[in-house]
Amino acid sequence: IYSLAIDLESKWSRFIPDSEVMLLNNNPDSKHEVSDATLRLVSEMKLGFELTQGLYSGNVMGDLIDMGFAASRTNPANVTNWSAMSVGSKNLSDIEVDIDMKSVSVPRGVAIDAGGVGKGLAADLMSDYARELGAMGVAVFAGGDVAVKGMAIDAAGWNVGISDPRNSSDFIASVSLSRGGLATSSPMGWKINKAHHIIDPRTHKSSDSDVSQATVIAANASQAEMLAKMCVILQSNEGLARIDALGVAALIVDNSNQVHTSQNWGEFSC
Numbered sequence: 001i002y003s004l005a006i007d008l009e010s011k012w013s014r015f016i017p018d019s020e021v022m023l024l025n026n027n028p029d030s031k032h033e034v035s036d037a038t039l040r041l042v043s044e045m046k047l048g049f050e051l052t053q054g055l056y057s058g059n060v061m062g063d064l065i066d067m068g069f070a071a072s073r074t075n076p077a078n079v080t081n082w083s084a085m086s087v088g089s090k091n092l093s094d095i096e097v098d099i100d101m102k103s104v105s106v107p108r109g110v111a112i113d114a115g116g117v118g119k120g121l122a123a124d125l126m127s128d129y130a131r132e133l134g135a136m137g138v139a140v141f142a143g144g145d146v147a148v149k150g151m152a153i154d155a156a157g158w159n160v161g162i163s164d165p166r167n168s169s170d171f172i173a174s175v176s177l178s179r180g181g182l183a184t185s186s187p188m189g190w191k192i193n194k195a196h197h198i199i200d201p202r203t204h205k206s207s208d209s210d211v212s213q214a215t216v217i218a219a220n221a222s223q224a225e226m227l228a229k230m231c232v233i234l235q236s237n238e239g240l241a242r243i244d245a246l247g248v249a250a251l252i253v254d255n256s257n258q259v260h261t262s263q264n265w266g267e268f269s270c
Helices: 002-012 020-025 036-051 061-066 115-132 221-233 236-246
Strands: 096-098 103-105 137-142 145-150 158-164 167-177 180-185 211-218 249-254 259-261
Touching: 002 020, 002 036, 002 115, 020 036, 036 096, 036 103, 036 115, 036 221, 115 137, 115 145, 115 180, 115 221, 145 158, 145 221, 158 180, 167 180, 167 211, 180 221, 211 221, 211 236, 221 236, 221 249, 236 249, 236 259
Parallel strands: none
Antiparallel strands: 096 103, 137 145, 145 180, 158 167, 180 211, 211 249, 249 259
């Protein structure tokens, strides 16, 4: 499973110049054959764009670079090189995915950044792989994202704690997951000066809502990631309204450390 994680990073990292993601970004308006994993990544990203009505966007890499987030947090020597960087009116819905030909075409002005959704999808794919290897049940924990497949040790599901955004060693809630995925997103995760890494595509600046952390439970971890980003960008009441409309579950912590939950969060709470 560890080797799968390394392989996915080599395909998806924006800090690796010859990754499949950066080859697509730097060769726009042309079809390129990619791996099954990258086909899945791009398909999930396009779905997330639709589910969030564009709040999960493919047009923020330029903003991240301009704001100082070009280098990797773990190794500052690794820097994003978007040589085809340009501004345009197209978005993720304009990316062409050909499942039969296993090809993707990214339009000029759009850049794929796996980011959090890549982390969530990696958890999904690793849990699938563990099941293929014979695991009766598995829960993959990947830096705030969780993917659950098969049987759990406890009949109620896998117990997952939700960290306090102001003190990660404390927990503000816990849930039982028997299937699907969970993701937590926070603007406090990566900051440079007054800017943070979650970009509102409507303003092309760091999001400025009343949300300090959002946790979403959805069909899989990659979708939970994109919906959590949406909740961080929107005001807390707006995010919960959309979560309820989509039929998924969320817990949102606002800037005053008040906790807000969606209508069906109680189904998972323990």
